[in-house]
Amino acid sequence: MITQGVFIADRYEVIDKVGAGGMSDVYRAKDHILGREVAIKILKQEFSEDATFVAKFRTEAQSAAGLEHPNIVNIYDVGSENGMYFIVMEYVEGITLKTYIEKKGQLNFKEAISIAIQVGRGIEAAHQKGIIHRDIKPQNIIISTEGKVKVTDFGIARAASSNTIHADVMGSVHYSSPEQARNGFVDGKSDIYSLGIVMYEMVTGRVPFDGDNTVAIAIQHLQEEMVAPSAYAPDLPISLEKIILKATMKSPDRRYGTISDMLMDLKKALVSPNEDFVVISESELGQTKVMPRITPEQEDSLTKKAAQALIFDDEYQDEEEYYDDDEYYDDEYYDDEYYDEDEEEDDGKMDKIITISGIVAGIAIVVILVAIFGSRVGLFKFGSKKVTMINVVGTQYEEAKTQLTDLGLEDDNILVSYEDSDDYEDGVVMSQSTKEGDEFSLNDTLRLTVAGDEENGDSSASDSSNQSESKDSNSSSNSSNSSSSSSNKNNTTTQQTPAANTDNKTETDGKATVAVPSVVGLTQAEATTVLDAKNIVVTSTSSDYSDTVPSGQVISQSIAPGEMVAANTTITLVISKGSKEKTYNYTIPNPYEGECTYSIAELNKSGTIPKSGAINISDVTKASLTVTLTYTPAGADGNPDSSQTQTQTQTVQGTAN
Structure with missing residues (x-):
């Protein structure tokens, strides 16, 4: 004790x-x-x-x-x-960010960005040392009585994640990345995702995903889209909202490449909060992008401007609310002196370069050693040729095989499975695992699904051979039959090499295998029925938008059609939500000399716009909105003079997403 x-x-x-x-x-x-x-x-x-x-x-x-x-x-x-x-x-005297959010409810955008920048700097320093936090959450962020923000528990989450008696994960799962939820590969982008969730909570006062248990919350991280933060914080600048949205993309490839990139955008958001400069790509996987180079002079200038933008004025701060009971957050922190980094950056620049160079060199050496070892033991094959795949669906297997051989594929590249079909004749290729036009490496395997069962596939080839032999040997039927039988055997051996490999594997494993049917285009109920008939179990489904697949039908399946799997294998399906409805973004500025109120009839939405400020509304399904602005100036006694109230109603056109 x-x-x-x-x-x-x-x-x-x-x-x-x-x-x-x-x-x-x-x-x-x-x-x-x-x-x-x-x-x-x-x-x-x-x-x-x-x-x-x-x-x-x-x-x-x-x-x-x-x-x-x-x-x-x-x-x-x-x-x-x-x-x-x-x-x-x-020992840091202060409170956690979680407590601070609970005390204040919602943080204004300058305060949220300030905290995010300081947290990001701590994460950046750790990432440069090769350390991933894995558990960024408000409970692990401390705000000192001097107003400095510090991140705690670096490295500890990695140990906890491998422990089977981990006790308190409820607080962490709200901020866990999708790859952490499915026990996938975790790198620096997972910390970026968690920081994005923390920023969401700072500006909205709530977490985007919540539920009764950790599993329910984890599934939401994996499958559900979060509500845009501006829905709870209408005055949130568009730049900060898009930074949060980019950081919390479910695919790591669509998030910021590094925490340093995110910090640059956060500084820009302080300088130009209403500028829409954040780019969220549809998919960056496999694409080469030329990024604009930021010179040290530009970064220094941006840092100084961001520091100046952090000085709060009456527009953004209610002093009584801000200082609250205890001075946990000191306004002196926001002066230029704290952010004057010239001396610190000059002194630390060489150390940073040496550190990064050492890490890069170390990684390069490890990669080279692994590559050499892997190539010697046959794990890797370098310099493999790639070809552009052709379409062989609808073609007889033998003809398809000839076309694929001409393309450069060998027997080892082709794996055949058979499946009964009412739409295709026996022996015809029904599907291929690599689509026409896609690149195919000659180190990979192409899976073909052929109509009919294996015996029918063999007999089909045999019949073709028999007909050829009989045309050339009318005068000697016995010889013809012998030749035909030999030809059948050769054809069967050639055609069934991949399938025979599959059979051998089945015998070795001692398990019955089934061919996975294609359920793309079927409704969820139909797909489940078809898969159940094959003893394949649908464990879960997710949904996505599609311009080509009608709502309610299967877009894709986790196991390719034709693949041979053990009975009772699990499969997941992606169900179409139909075409994504077109949405629009709006920025409505305040044209008056003081605070005004607004109301939007179509959205049944109203509120206030600060002096020289604006509201940003995202993901609206209407192309235009009717906005009414009302401004009541102060009279001679300093109180609002209702006789001088000004009102204007305007139709605002949205910007399409």
Whole structure:
């Protein structure tokens, strides 16, 4: 039991308990050797008894101890005593961002960007050291009494993620990336996604996905589109909204490439909040993009402008609300002095270049060694030729095989499966795994689905051979029959090489296999019925828009048609939501000299627009809106003079997405 006055490692005297979480309890203590206050995070008993977790915990904590940055809670020591494992770290007096959001509700855009920039800088420093946080959430972000923002628990999430008794994941799953939800590959883009969710909560006062349990929330991260933050924060600038939307794209390839790229856009958003400069691509996978080069002079200029933009005025701040009861957030933080980075950047630029160069060189060496080893053992084949695939659907298998051989494919490249069909004659190719026009590597396998079963496929080839033999041998039927039989055997052997491989695998595994039917274009109910008949289980479905597949029908399936799988194999389907309805964005500025009110009849929406401000409304299905603006100036006594009220109604045209 840890109580006040207890010494840990004969050095740290516990003062009081300051917090508790799913993994550990946190105490404030005094370091009697260095004479400073520290925070000690002590692992809970169930974690301390897991040897695998403890080993990983110490490794990750020691790695994170190498991080030193103003926006990171520094780790000073890692140790153990009498089976108790602890981390000694910097003590920061303040509150968590979660508490701060709960106290304020919604943060104005300048405040949210300021916090996001500081968190981003801490993440950037960690990524440059090759450390991914994996658990960015408001509970792990501390705002000090001086107004500085620090990120804690770097490296610890990696240890927790591999532990089977992880206790408190409910708070984390709200901010987990889709790849974390499905236990996929996690890199720096996962931290970008989590920071985007944190920013969403800062400006709206709520998380985008919520539910009764972790599974329900994780599924929402994977499948559901989140409500645009401007729906809850109508005054949110379009630049910040699009930064949040880009950071939280479900596909990592559509997010920011690095946290540094995101920081550049956040600085731009401070300087030009209503400028629509954020580009969200449909898909960046496999595309080469030329990015504009940002010179150091441009970055310095942008940083200075962003610092100046952080100075709050009465337009954006209610002082009584802002300072609240405790001065947790000091306005002095927002002055130019804190953001004057010229000296710091000049001193640290060489160290940063050396660090990045070392990381790049290390990665290059590892890649080269892996490539050499892989090529020697046959894992990799370099310089493989690629061809443009042709269409063989609707062609007899033998003819299709000839065409594919002429293209450069060999027997090893072709895997054949058979399936009964009412739409195709026996022996005709029904589908191919690589579409016409797509690139095909000669190291890959092309899967063909042929109508009929394997026996019919063989007999079809045999019949063709018999007819050829009989035309050339009318005078000697016995010889013809013998020749035909030999020809049949040769044809069968040639045609069935891939299928025979599949049969061998089935015998080795001892399991019955079935060919996966194509259910694309069927309704969900029809597709489920067809797959059930083949003993293939539909475990889940997702939905997506399609301009070609009607609503309610299957767009794609997780296993390609014709692939041989074991009975009771699971499959997932993507169901069409039909064509995506065209939507529009609106920016409505305030034309008056003071705050005005607005109302939009079509949306049944109203509110206020600050002086010199504007509102941004996204994803509206109507091409134009009727907007009424009302302004009541102050009279001689300083109170609103209703006799001078001005009203204007205008039709505003939207900008199509």
